Amino acid sequence: MTERSWHDMGGLPAGPVVPEEHDYALWERRxxxxxxxxxxxxxxxxxxxxxxxEDMGPEFFETHSYYERWIESVNRNLIESGxxxxxxxxxxxxxxxxxxxxxxxxxxxxxEAGSGPEAGDG
Amino acid sequence: xxxxxxxxxxxxxxxxxxxxxxxxxWYLRGKTxxxxxxxxxxxxxxxxxxxxxxxxxxxxxxxxTMAEIWGDEAERPDDTIDAEIYEHWxxxxxxxxxxxx
Amino acid sequence: xxxDHHDHDHGHDxxxxxxxxxxxxxxxxxxxxxxxxxxxxxxxxxxMIEKGLxxxxxxxxxxxxxxxxxxxxxxxVVARAWTDPDxxxxxIADGRAAAQELGADIEAMHLLVVENDAQTHNVVVCTxxxxxxxxxxxxxxxxxxxxxxxxxxxxxxxxxxGEFGLDLAEDVTVRVHDSTADMRYLVLxxxxxxxxxxxxxxxxxxxxxxxxIGVAVPRLPDPAPVAAAE
Numbered sequence: 001m002t003e004r005s006w007h008d009m010g011g012l013p014a015g016p017v018v019p020e021e022h023d024y025a026l027w028e029r030r031x032x033x034x035x036x037x038x039x040x041x042x043x044x045x046x047x048x049x050x051x052x053x054e055d056m057g058p059e060f061f062e063t064h065s066y067y068e069r070w071i072e073s074v075n076r077n078l079i080e081s082g083x084x085x086x087x088x089x090x091x092x093x094x095x096x097x098x099x100x101x102x103x104x105x106x107x108x109x110x111x112e113a114g115s116g117p118e119a120g121d122g
Numbered sequence: 123x124x125x126x127x128x129x130x131x132x133x134x135x136x137x138x139x140x141x142x143x144x145x146x147x148w149y150l151r152g153k154t155x156x157x158x159x160x161x162x163x164x165x166x167x168x169x170x171x172x173x174x175x176x177x178x179x180x181x182x183x184x185x186x187t188m189a190e191i192w193g194d195e196a197e198r199p200d201d202t203i204d205a206e207i208y209e210h211w212x213x214x215x216x217x218x219x220x221x222x223x
Numbered sequence: 224x225x226x227d228h229h230d231h232d233h234g235h236d237x238x239x240x241x242x243x244x245x246x247x248x249x250x251x252x253x254x255x256x257x258x259x260x261x262x263x264x265x266x267x268x269x270x271m272i273e274k275g276l277x278x279x280x281x282x283x284x285x286x287x288x289x290x291x292x293x294x295x296x297x298x299x300v301v302a303r304a305w306t307d308p309d310x311x312x313x314x315i316a317d318g319r320a321a322a323q324e325l326g327a328d329i330e331a332m333h334l335l336v337v338e339n340d341a342q343t344h345n346v347v348v349c350t351x352x353x354x355x356x357x358x359x360x361x362x363x364x365x366x367x368x369x370x371x372x373x374x375x376x377x378x379x380x381x382x383x384x385g386e387f388g389l390d391l392a393e394d395v396t397v398r399v400h401d402s403t404a405d406m407r408y409l410v411l412x413x414x415x416x417x418x419x420x421x422x423x424x425x426x427x428x429x430x431x432x433x434x435x436i437g438v439a440v441p442r443l444p445d446p447a448p449v450a451a452a453e
């Protein structure tokens with residue numbers, strides 16, 4: 001048999017489970033919503049999301065947070081779907097960065113009502 | 123409820139798929155378990171992942187013993203793992219031929 | 224200049240190290256230097272809107288819908304199953320339909336309910352990614368998505384459960400469920416002894432998220448300590 005894929009980790013040695021958690025930031029909740037909406041509207045599937053996450057490799061997995069990985073995968077899947085081009089994305093990123101220094105300054109949309117942290121969001 | 127037939131034994135194919143999207147975990151490949159239940163047919167994720175039109179594939183829940191998967195290393199031989207495996211990853215095992223290759 | 228308002232309640236007014244109402248640290252959000260992921264989120268979101276795929280209102284609604292999903296929904300399902308045998312039978316036969324009876328917003332999810340009893344303990348993992356019944360319980364905890372849990376619980380579940388403070392009796396069989404495909408799993412814990420006659424609400428309060436993943440079991444609160452550590 002050939003070697004296993006890196007993400008297929010059942011049974012591999014690993015350290016203790018660290019029971020850490022955090023509340024999700026607004027941008028993370030937005031990433032979650034973008035994935036839900038893009039898949040609901042048929043642009044791609046969660047299988048496509050996973051395929052790109054897997055293709056990013058183990059180093060990206062270990063050095064980036066969950067939603068950092070997700071937004072990269074959502075973006076790549078949307079480009080593959082033809083929704084926008086690489087050039088359109090690059091121009092948009094340049095425009096976004098020119099707006100300011102922080103997420104608050106660069107995002108034109110006001111935070112969604114009720115999108116603050118709440119108890120029980122694990 | 124209808125009387126249950128004896129559980130069907132299935133072996134997970136020991137295929138290699140490195141670098142491709144596949145949903146049969148490595149640690150179960152080549153291992154034999156029993157059909158815990160049939161779940162109906164679901165679109166093949168190994169096609170969906172590439173944006174392709176996907177065929178519905180029968181999906182099974184297969185129950186493996188820890189002894190079957192990990193051999194002497196098993197923490198407790200008769201604890202079990204249940205996993206959902208698509209039909210194209212399974213081969214039926216004839217009576218009396220229940221050893222993994 | 225239009226930008227996100229600074230009068231909302233999302234994190235940036237909290238002192239470093241402050242904890243949220245649920246007792247967890249906030250992630251850096253609005254006021255730190257823009258990260259690659261944040262810039263990409265803004266760009267992707269705006270392109271999705273400009274291309275007509277979604278509206279800002281749909282995004283807000285999707286966030287609100289996910290925020291409304293918390294372990295309390297699963298706990299309500301468990302408490303009903305403990306108090307109503309017919310409901311429990313329906314829950315085991317068709318988890319989605321039974322959860323929907325109680326108002327769970329899970330039309331897209333296939334839910335399999337696995338029941339603990341005196342001889343059986345169930346625990347759920349996804350070794351290939353991090354599949355989780357998020358439409359019922361909300362987002363998974365961080366540890367569920369990390370390498371240690373995903374790798375180890377299929378080979379040494381008892382040791383992993385021990386690290387969560389759950390030591391199982393010798394005669395209990397562990398059933399690990401690897402969520403590899405289209406099903407999502409909810410562990411139906413055993414009802415603790417000493418809860419006869421309790422209301423569903425009081426019972427639900429015993430059912431934590433971790434009980435429904437299978438890394439904990441419901442426990443009665445410690446008896447009120449007389450003259451506690453004062």
